[in-house]
Amino acid sequence: MATKILVAVKQVIALDEDFEIRADGKDVDADFFLRDLNEWDDFSLEEAVKIKEAGGEVEVVVVTVGPEEADESLRKCLAKGADRAVRIWDESMEGSDSQAIARVLAAAIKHEKPDLVFAGVQSSDHSFASTGIAVAGLLGWPHAAVVNQFDFSLGATQATIRRELEGGVLQMMNIDLPAVLSIQLGINTPRYASLRTIKQAAAKPIETLGLGDLSLNAAEVGEVGSASRVRRMYIPEKGRAQMIEGSLAEQAAKLAAIIKEFKGATV
Amino acid sequence: MARDPKHDILFEPIKIGPKTLRNRFYQVPHCIGAGSDRPGFQAAHRSVKAEGGWAGINTEYCSIHPESDDTHRLSARLWDDGDVHNLRAMCDEVHRHGALAGVELWYGGAHSPNMESRATPRGPSQYASEFETMTYCKEMDLNDIKQVQGYYVEAALRARDAGFDIVYVYGAHSYLPLQFLSPFYNKRTDQYGGSLENRARFWLETLDQVRRAVGKDCAIATRFAVDSLYGTSGIEAEVDGVQFAKLADPLVDVWDIDVGDIAEWGEDAGPSRFYLQGHQVPWTKFIKQVVKKPVLGVGRFTDPEKMVEIVTKGYADIIGAARPSIADPFLPKKIEEGRYDDIRVCIGCNVCISRWEIGGPPMICTQNATAGEEFRRGWHPEKFKKKGSQDSVLVIGAGPSGGECSRVLMERGYTVHLYDTAAKIGGHINQLAMLPGLGEWGYHRDYRETQITKLAKKNKECQVALGQKPMTAADALAYGADRIVIATGSSWNTDGTNCLSHDPIPGADASRDDQLTPEQVILGKKKIGKRVVIVNADTYFMAPSIAEKLAAAGHEVTLVTGVHLANYMHFTLEYPNMMRRLHELHVNVLEHEFCSKIEPGRMQAYNIWGDGSKRTYRGPGKPPRDENQSHHWIEFDSLILVTGRHSHDSLHRELHAKSGEWEKNGVKAVYLIGDAEAPRLIADATFSGHRLAREIEEANPQLPLPYKREVAKWGVAHVAGTSAAIEYKV
């Protein structure tokens, strides 16, 4: 039986220098949206495609939650070597936070039954860095975040991974499969699509799934199914910045003085 | 995007005599190779700048009479009604876009060799031109002075009739009015020589006469080099410079000031190798302090911040520009619209100037491939024809030609995949920009990098793949592109192959530790020893640049050159300071010497003229000259081979060998551009990529379309009403 790797991807919003906030103050005005595949997803897709290219029977399925515009990003994944693309959407999913998206993805994973799930560490627009791990939580699967090396042989029940921890510390560990891994930038060198694979991808179908296909109901997704709400989105006022120089001790002393001054204390 | 309010001051109109400049951007006089003989070229090149927002636009220097004939170099002329007719086209086109047209009335004295007219130039005193060296002028008597001033007046009237708004009396670059003013030329003892008042007399009288003739209709400008940069032998800014400005101020409507002379006019048109933006200010700033009329100054101004500083600090009222307007005719528009990162910044290479110096060919520009091509090829610098097909294009190589080709194809709406092994767009510019003084050449890369990145964001089907493995012919065929452009560049020969022998030099081998190509020197991976010998057969900048770099780093450098070292740098005006640099770094230059063979640690040099001046027929197999016996050995620790370049064309040849497989792979055509076709100037590589992108739908885009030629037509007289027939006066 083929090993199936599911890669959860997201079409993110990139912004140019000039943009405006929507009238309701809760998001950027959609007129300024530039859409693209999340940068991290290039790496998780590449990791999956590398496993496929190493030989053996492997199927790479990319899955996204999003409206029709997201097809463009899925086609990019198909052009770079994914075998199938699945887009899940229902109007009721509008306004989902990472928890609600994770719920949808977990349902899709139950539907697809992959042997391995890759997600990006975070998305470049919202940067919550929580979707992948929330999926694992909902599934009750083993998981590891911020993976920057992955060793695995087809059919094995365990994989060896290396994770990035705080402060430049690395952790090597074995993980039982199936598992959910969030993949870090730099784990590989993502490939570019050729014009030929782009043309081929344009002819491939994109499978679409809705609430019913995944046995979800509208109350589990969208704003109502979310654990968080956006109250206000705004451009922070520019603060003062200052480069603190000197030895570590000098830097610490200066920093302490600044904090004290900020709190209104006298030094 | 709107412009930054900080820059508003640059958009304030300013009155000059009877005319008003709509803003502070002003194209000072500069040659393009059009003159009065290529009126379409002249009109199109100048009016594209009017469209791009410049407020005042000038001709190049414009001769007032056949006595001032610069042939072989190409000036404009206002000698007769034929010239009036031709230059009127420029005025009309410039006016159509709301700008003022100016003309720089020029009399050269001994600096004009009069090779076409064969007339005798006149000057304040008799001297041999330090620029032309073989041309002497006749010393003017009082009658001559009246006559020549009359030439100015007649030319000014013709200028007004042609439609010019601004009429110059040109006294920069050591031309006639300055020859009277400067004691370097003027040795007279009458009322036109001696004291400053006397030396200024010719210029002041001429201004007065021109003003009386056309001053009601036209603004009167004068171009004045306020410091000859010779110390007390010439004009000094704070001495005669300000004094003359005070005297002449009532007679001019606008001052156009700069520095230097003609023999070393690279001190005015300063190359970026030696001079930064605004380099003339320490000399020119004094003028504004003593005059009431608006002042404009030059100094390769490309940065709006710097321009604002010039105006607000009171150095000048108007930003004069030659090269910045060539590299980006739309510079003012882009500043006005806040499109700062769309500005195509002049790199200061002076290749534009090289063509004038060579004497005649149309101007080219390294940054702007459309410069000089406006009329004859119909290329607009900012507007492009929409794509003519749905074909996708794979461009292999992101250097000057591949980058430019991709940019223009993307502007036209084509789906382009740009592919390179290097991690950065720019090809060999990335290396050149690391040579001493050439940092600003990196703007060539930066412009393309910025534009391509923007365009690829707009058209998601475009892709820029950098840091890739080298593409094979099989990869390229399988890539899925309809058309493939090979722009794989060139590199320096590793075996010493050169333009003198057309063969390798025995023993030359840059794979050895002690021999290097220029690229290897720049990359810095090979250790370079104390004693360096550079073997040179290239006439542009590479050998002197490498010599400068290594000598500055403490190596003992000997430069063995079989060709005129840095000859092309005469044309780019970099030569004088390059030579000063080599001199101060104690580089030992062996001229007329080349290399016959190389052994470990030593190279054999010979004098290229060492084979005897007598030519004798001695039968087959025997050379007609004597055996060269000038050979001698020079020891080195490291040897640098600056002998010649070769194209990286193997991918192209392999693809052509597989032409039978094109159709089944959907490949319609494969093209070769830039250095990969033949090594050349960056300007020409850029041009070749640009041209292919403009003409890619043509029947055979590999070869250029014919362009519109402007040539005299047999049977049609230049001056209406005169005869064009062959007529002997017998």
Ligand SMILES: Cc1cc2nc3c(=O)[nH]c(=O)nc-3n(C[C@H](O)[C@H](O)[C@H](O)COP(=O)(O)O)c2cc1C
């Ligand atoms: C191609 C070229 C041709 C020039 N020809 C003339 C000319 O005919 N008359 C003149 O007064 N200056 C001429 N110049 C000098 C410029 O007017 C200007 O003084 C000089 O280039 C410095 O300005 P920039 O730094 O803006 O280029 C020429 C400059 C260039 C680049």
Ligand code: SF4
């Ligand atoms: S040729 Fe070079 S110096 Fe001249 S305008 Fe173009 S970029 Fe500037």
